[in-house]
Amino acid sequence: MRVLVVRPQASAEKTAAKLKALHHTPAILSLVVPVHDTDAATEGLARRHSAIAITSAEVANVLRSIGGELDRHLLTTVFAVGRATARAATEAGFRTVLVAEGSDGNSLADLIVRHRQDFGVPPEPLLYLAGTPRSQQFEARLDAAGAAYETVECYRMEPTRPKRSILKPLIVDEKPDAVLFYSRESARHFFELPLVTEYLDSFENALFLCISRNVAVMVPERFAKSVVVSATPTEEGLLDLL
Structure with missing residues (x-):
């Protein structure tokens, strides 16, 4: 299958390698670029906090760029959404990472609330390292x-x-059999592209594979029968749909 991966370049390249191993033909379309604010992260970590919460693996990339300043915080408990985010936090050096298996912030908040019920409410606030835009x-x-x-x-x-000259070969000249969406923002930006709007009919036979229902709602209603949602909010679950 020809599979269009709609996610930031660095992550998309890793996905493309997995698709090739599964004997699919990947194409990458990056519609958002992460811009890090390491100063904000450093200042946030310097304030008193009981634990850290992250809802995206991108936060781990920000923290890794801090360098040695991060070392003193690696014993702090991290609450993370999903296995991919938890794995990124572990790779950044954090020793205790608690993972919420759900696909959204609600599941992470529920994990934190249960943890406090079991172990007590700490005196310091939780530090939520976040991105924008976000739910x-x-x-x-x-x-x-x-x-x-x-x-x-x-x-x-x-x-x-992307320029029209880059986009047209990806979605018009060689139509994808499937499109992978990992985030609401990427899905929204995809369907807002003028070239996608112009050639929307060419996607009638494509599958739109979404990592969660929260992402799937960004696919236009006309493609409702072509939307498939991963059983688990993980890349493994998403690729299992192919």
Whole structure:
């Protein structure tokens, strides 16, 4: 199958390698670029906090770029959404990483609330290292539970629009059999591309594979029958759909 991977370049290249190993033909389309704010992350870590919460593996990339300043924080407990994010935190050097297996911020907030019920409420607030744009689910659920936390935005995803000369071969000249979506923002930007709008009919026979229902809602209703959601919010679950 010809599979179009819609995600940031570095992550997409890893996915492409996995697709080749599965004997598929990958094509990469990056519509957002991560921009790190290491100063914000460093300043956030310097404040008193009981634990760290992350909802994206991109945060681990920010933290790795801090260098030796991160060492003093590696014994801090990290709460992470999903195995991929937890693995990224572990690779960054954190010793204790607790993972919420759900696909969104609600599951992470629920994990934190249960942890506090079991082990008590710490005196210091939780440090939420976040990106922008982001869903407000996690923070809303913590607010509802009365949990003290501080949000520090340490990266942002900036949209980028490929030139028509680059985009046309990917989606028109060689139509994809499947499109992989890993985030709401990437899916939204994809369907906002003028060339996609112009050639929307060419996707009638394509499958839109989404890592979660939260992502799937960004696919236009006309393709509802072509949307398939991963049984688990992981890349392994997503690739199993192929």
